[in-house]
Amino acid sequence: MPAREFILGIETSCDETAAAIVQHGRIVRSNVIASQHDLHALYGGVVPEIASRAHAERLIPVVRQAVAEAAITMDQIGAVAIGNRPGLIGSLLVGVSGAKALAWSLNVPIVGVDHVQAHLYAGLLTTPTGAAPVDPSSIFPALGLVVSGGHTSLYRVESPTAMTRLGGTIDDALGEAFDKVGAVLGLPFPGGPAVDRAATGGRDRAFDFPVSRLAPGSLDFSFSGLKTAVRYAVEGVPGRDGQTPPVPTRSSEFTADICASFQRAAMRAVRLKIDAAWAGTHPPPFRALIIGGGVSANSRLRAEVAQFAAERRVPAIIPAMPYCVDNAAMIAGLGHALLDERDWTSDDLGLTAHATSKPARAGA
């Protein structure tokens, strides 16, 4: 049995085929991501069948590349961690099948990892030459915020492997709202990074978009009203006959103003919920704010979270850019933490994929 130093992580839950080697659960030795954005751009969204097929074609080359870039050999892999929930079922099954075959042939443990929990692990990762990793003994319990294309939720995080959901979106995920705003403006897919870029130099109060609050004290989010307000601002409000007025020519200033104003309204809503969750805690209070998921790459959110942390004098755990969007390093890292808790007992090879989140180790 190889040592417990290196874990191979595999991630195929949506449209990224990813593999990574993580050392001691924290040090990323390689992080390979084969994005499928080019394959789905034509359709303006992820097509599940195309995603599954691309995973099947790319998984083995991506794993080989991750091992080579880490400068280790296959027999140094001590375990295989696989993101097996939640996600697109066909995509997950490709990764799970590949991970099981690898773990079996290498005779090492396999561990199924929850993708959303893994996003909250991403901020604990570092590189061999990077800053010292965050000391987990000083940050829990923490308030966790996952903002991605499929999820927008707040958690009370007791440890990297134990958390309770406090609230979440009742309609669109935040990343989904970014993607739809990008699509309405004709920006490249996926819209999130393009909206972020286009917002630079825009006036964030040019449009007075709604900031959703929901019920007083609610820790849930809603972004569909904001998304619709942006659409009406761009395309015009439909008349009684359902027809919209002719679309005026859009200048780059107009696009920048829409993006900046949208980001402001969206991030105000996020900030209100973070404040409410923080205020609503009873002793012991949160000791840190942890964020993760694709939208944690957003410049406005990162600034907002840094400001929150400075005001409250608590650490903000914000993933480095490569670990915000879907990646396998976060899967390997959390897999290591899960295995440590159970003395590296393997999940059963009956491990399967779940389209929705299941408690850790369910289905094992």
Ligand code: KG4
């Ligand atoms: O975590 P992720 O890679 O996949 C899911 O688990 O869903 O998140 C992808 C989402 C997409 O909606 C993408 O547009 C958004 O993250 N995203 C961003 C930025 N970078 C990625 N949204 C806003 N600003 C960004 N800079």
Ligand code: ZN
């Ligand atoms: Zn994700």
